Amino acid sequence: MSLRLGAMLPEVLKHLFKKPATVQYPFKKIGVPKGFRGRPVMDPNLCIGCQMCVRDCPSEALEIRKESETTDETGKISKKFSMTFYLDRCSHCAQCEEICPKKAIHMDEQFEDAAFDRGSLKITYK
Ligand code: SF4
Numbered sequence: 636m637s638l639r640l641g642a643m644l645p646e647v648l649k650h651l652f653k654k655p656a657t658v659q660y661p662f663k664k665i666g667v668p669k670g671f672r673g674r675p676v677m678d679p680n681l682c683i684g685c686q687m688c689v690r691d692c693p694s695e696a697l698e699i700r701k702e703s704e705t706t707d708e709t710g711k712i713s714k715k716f717s718m719t720f721y722l723d724r725c726s727h728c729a730q731c732e733e734i735c736p737k738k739a740i741h742m743d744e745q746f747e748d749a750a751f752d753r754g755s756l757k758i759t760y761k
Pocket residue numbers: 675691692693694695696697720724725726727728729730731732
């Protein structure tokens with residue numbers, strides 16, 4: 636035992652004066668790496684309602700709904716869509732971001748998804 640303590644002591648003393656290798660999470664946070672896949676976020680103004688993201692999602696974690704349809708005096712039809720993400724089912728694969736032809740979805744840097752109820756993990760963008 637004394638042999639082991641003797642071997643450890645220089646290492647312990649060396650680390651007494653070093654900065655800690657860990658951070659005091661959750662009081663301090665470190666940034667996420669480039670390309671981190673956090674939560675999917677949608678910009679409804681860019682969505683054309685093609686449903687490709689819904690078809691490609693392996694977790695059935697999103698829905699697209701048509702919210703409104705208007706026709707102007709020239710006969711041009713405008714449609715507005717909303718998107719609902721079920722983050723409790725999302726596997727953060729970013730397939731929806733990749734497949735969207737309008738770049739209406741991006742993955743943010745949020746990683747704190749723990750919740751007491753599933754309802755709070757249902758997020759709608761409109
Ligand atoms: S990140 Fe993956 S699992 Fe999550 S909503 Fe997009 S396609 Fe579905």
